[in-house]
Amino acid sequence: MTDSLSFSGLLVVALVAVAAPLAARLVRAVAIPAVVVEIVAGIVLGPSVLGWVEPDVPIDVLALVGLAFLLFLAGLEIDLTRLRGDRLRLPLLGFGLTLAIGLAAGLAFDAAGWVSSPLFVAIALSATSLGLVVPVLKDAGHAEAPLGQLVIAAATVADFGAVILLSLLFSESEGGTASKLVAAGWFVAIVLGVGLVLLRAGRRPGIDAVLVRLQDTTAEIRVRLAVALLVGFVALAASAGLETILGAFVAGALLGLADRDTMTHPHFRIKLDAVGYGLVIPVFFVASGLRFDLQALTDDPAALVRVPLFLLALLAARGLPALLYRRVAGVGRDGVPVAALLQATSLPFIVTATTIGAEIGAIRPATAAALVSAGLLSVVAFPPLALARLGRAGRAPGLVKVGDG
Numbered sequence: 001m002t003d004s005l006s007f008s009g010l011l012v013v014a015l016v017a018v019a020a021p022l023a024a025r026l027v028r029a030v031a032i033p034a035v036v037v038e039i040v041a042g043i044v045l046g047p048s049v050l051g052w053v054e055p056d057v058p059i060d061v062l063a064l065v066g067l068a069f070l071l072f073l074a075g076l077e078i079d080l081t082r083l084r085g086d087r088l089r090l091p092l093l094g095f096g097l098t099l100a101i102g103l104a105a106g107l108a109f110d111a112a113g114w115v116s117s118p119l120f121v122a123i124a125l126s127a128t129s130l131g132l133v134v135p136v137l138k139d140a141g142h143a144e145a146p147l148g149q150l151v152i153a154a155a156t157v158a159d160f161g162a163v164i165l166l167s168l169l170f171s172e173s174e175g176g177t178a179s180k181l182v183a184a185g186w187f188v189a190i191v192l193g194v195g196l197v198l199l200r201a202g203r204r205p206g207i208d209a210v211l212v213r214l215q216d217t218t219a220e221i222r223v224r225l226a227v228a229l230l231v232g233f234v235a236l237a238a239s240a241g242l243e244t245i246l247g248a249f250v251a252g253a254l255l256g257l258a259d260r261d262t263m264t265h266p267h268f269r270i271k272l273d274a275v276g277y278g279l280v281i282p283v284f285f286v287a288s289g290l291r292f293d294l295q296a297l298t299d300d301p302a303a304l305v306r307v308p309l310f311l312l313a314l315l316a317a318r319g320l321p322a323l324l325y326r327r328v329a330g331v332g333r334d335g336v337p338v339a340a341l342l343q344a345t346s347l348p349f350i351v352t353a354t355t356i357g358a359e360i361g362a363i364r365p366a367t368a369a370a371l372v373s374a375g376l377l378s379v380v381a382f383p384p385l386a387l388a389r390l391g392r393a394g395r396a397p398g399l400v401k402v403g404d405g
Contacts, residue, residue, distance in 0.1 A: 005056075005057060005058060006056065006058075007058055009053045009054060009055075009056050009058070009059055010056075010058045010059055010062070010283075012045060012052065012053050013042075013053065013059055013282075013283055013286045013287070014283075016038060016041045016042070016045070016282070016286050017038065017282035017283065017286065019037075019041075020034040020035075020037040020038045020041065020282065021034040021037075023037050024036070024037050032380055033132065033347075033379050033380070034282075035285050035347060035348070035379065036347075036376055036379060036380055038282055038285040038286045038289065039285050039286070039288055039289040039292070039351075039372070039376060040289060040376075041286060041289060042285070042286040042287065042288060042289020042290045042291075042292065043289040043290075043292045043294055044289075045289075045290070046289060046290035046291070046292065047290070048292055048293065048294035048295060049294065053290060054290070055287055055290045055291060059283065059287050059290070060287070062279075062280050062283040062284075062287075063280075063283050063284045063287035063288075064284075065280045065283075066276075066279075066280035066281045066282070066283045066284030066285075066287075067245065067248075067284045067352060068230060068234055068244065068245070068248040069230070069248070069275065069276040069280050069281055070248075070276065070281050070284060070348055070352075071163070071245045071248035071249040071252065071352075072226075072230045072248045072249070072251055072252040072276070073131065073252060073272065073273065073276050073277075073281075074130055074131055074159060074249060074252060074348070075248070075249040075250060075251065075252025075253035075254075075255075075256065076252035076253070076255060076256045076269070076272070077130050077131055077134055077156075077252075077256070078130070078156050078159070078160070078252070078253045078256055079152075079156075079256070080156075080253065080256075080257055081257075082149070082152075082153065083153055083156065083157070086150075086328065087149060087150060087153040088153065088157075090150060090153075090154070090324050090325065090328070091150070091153045091154040091156070091157040091158070092157055093321070093324060094154055094157075094321030094322070094324055094343075095126065095154070095157050095158055095161050095321070097320065097321040097324075098125070098126045098158065098317045098318055098321055099122050099123075099126055101313075101316050101317040101320060101321075102121060102122030102123070102124075102125040102126055102313070102317040103118055103119060103121075103122040105121060105122070105125065105313040105316065105317065106118025106119065106120070106121035106122045109121060109306075109309075109313075109367075114306060114364075114366075114367055115363055115364070115367055116361070116362065116363065116364070117170075117357075117362045117363065119169065120169075120170055120353075120357055120362040120363060121313075121363075121371075122317075123162055123165045123166050123169070123170070123353065124349075124350055124353040124354065124357070124363075124371060125310075125313055125314050125317040125318070125346075126158055126161065126162045126165070126317065126318070127158050127159050127162035127163075127346050127349035127350070127353075128154065128155035128158045128159065128318060128342070128343050128344070128345060128346055129155075129345050129346050129347055129348055129349070129379065130152070130155040130156060130159050131348070132345055132347075132379060132383065133151060133152065133155050133342050133343075133345060133383075134152055134155075136342065136383050136386070136387065137151065137152065137342070140387055140390050142390065146328055146331050147325070147331045147335040147338060147339060150325050150328065150331065150339065151338075151339050151342050151343060154321070154322075154339075154343055155342075155343065158318070158343070159249070159349070160249075160253075162349055162353075163243075163245055163246055163249045163349075164246065166243060166245070166352075166353055166356065167184075167237070167242045167243035167245065167246035168181070168184060168242070170243075170356060170357065170360060170362055183240040183241045183242060184240070184242060186240060187236060187237060187240045187242060187246075187247075190236060191233070191250055191254060194229075194254065195254050195257065195258060198254070198255075198258040199258050211225075211265075212265065215265050215268070216267070220271070222265055222268050222271075223268070223271050223272065223275065226255055226268075226272060227275075229251045229254070229255055230247075230248055230251045230252075232251070233247035233248065233250055233251035233254075234247040234248050234251070235247070237250075243356065245352060285351070288351045288355070288372070291355075292369060292372060293365040293366070293368065293369050294369065296364075296365035296366040296368075296369050297366055297369040297370060297373070300366060303366040303369070303370060304370075306366070306367065306370035307370045307373045307374055307377070308374075310370050310371050310373075310374035311374040311377050311378060313374075314344050314346060314374055314375070314378055315340070315341075315344045315378075315382075317344075318340070318343040318344040318346065319340030319341065319343060319344045320340070321343070322336050322337075322339035322340040322343055323336055323340075325339055337386075337389055338386045338389045338390055341382040341383070341385050341386040341389070342382065342383065342386050344378055344382055345378050345379055345382045345383055346375055346378055346379075347372075347375035347376060347378065347379045350371055350372060350374070350375035351372055351375065353371075354368040354371050354372055355368075
């Protein structure tokens with residue numbers, strides 16, 4: 001078995017994962033997320049440029065696990081208990097506007113012959129990088145302010161909505177929308193059942209005592225339970241004919257809801273971050289660069305024009321809904337541009353969506369490359385501009401780490 005496998009490519013990917021945050025930190029002129037370095041390194045080292053590394057079985061397997069872990073940790077960031085009142089109403093209304101603006105952009109791109117599915121473009125433009133935006137706001141001291149809370153809520157709603165819509169409308173599984181809705185209903189029912197079991201089990205002193213006793217030993221019982229929940233929900237989503245990313249995302253959200261009290265296990269989230277961002281998630285992003293079709297983007301000069309236009313579409317779709325916040329106390333007109341820029345910061349979901357879209361034929365290779373390029377520009381440009389607007393441009397060290405997911 002080992003004779004038929006080569007790990008030289010995976011070694012290069014591992015070295016890129018080590019070098020990426022170091023390189024991102026060395027660039028002092030602008031805060032560059034490590035994920036950008038990882039993807040660009042994958043493009044340069046992959047078939048599109050140097051041809052030193054080809055995606056192979058070890059890379060593909062770890063990249064698949066990395067994608068699942070990325071969505072799992074994104075779901076873990078969600079705090080459903082804070083979604084109420086204006087923090088729920090305005091983000092929901094904003095997400096509706098995002099889809100409308102994205103659909104209008106998709107129709108325009110369809111008329112230009114660039115895309116085959118305007119709805120897919122609308123969904124691809126509808127998410128926000130929650131794992132990037134939250135630490136940016138924390139580092140700027142605005143995470144608990146009205147502006148920060150609205151942006152985090154909007155990113156939560158957008159991530160949830162985008163993952164669900166992509167899974168329901170653009171899954172690779174057979175069957176129409178009706179059958180997928182039935183499958184989604186069963187999926188939700190099982191999720192709720194598992195959630196109730198987790199909540200009740202966590203309240204039993206005997207079970208909690210066992211978990212506390214084993215959590216920091218070689219058993220690492222909480223980490224093992226989290227991984228089992230992730231794999232279980234991914235398998236459940238796949239068996240229901242839904243995208244596996246939905247299972248991973250919901251597993252994270254459910255674990256975050258059931259495990260809110262971390263006083264007795266303060267290192268649990270750190271350990272999960274270590275597994276994800278330290279091991280498998282960088283492989284996903286480097287592998288995304290390896291699969292990036294640069295030739296499809298450069299062979300047609302007109303394709304390069306799509307990059308700034310997709311970036312403007314992303315800013316319009318996710319940024320314009322921030323106008324809804326202008327009358328909220330503590331936000332005002334000055335906070336609207338900041339919220340717009342942060343909400344328009346999106347890369348992990350775009351990479352995920354374009355990967356799925358290319359596999360099912362919803363978008364062309366040049367369009368997928370242009371969308372990913374626009375996402376890369378958004379994470380490089382928008383958070384620093386938002387921080388500069390807040391007057392805190394020099395205090396964003398979290399950009400390096402959080403860019404990983």
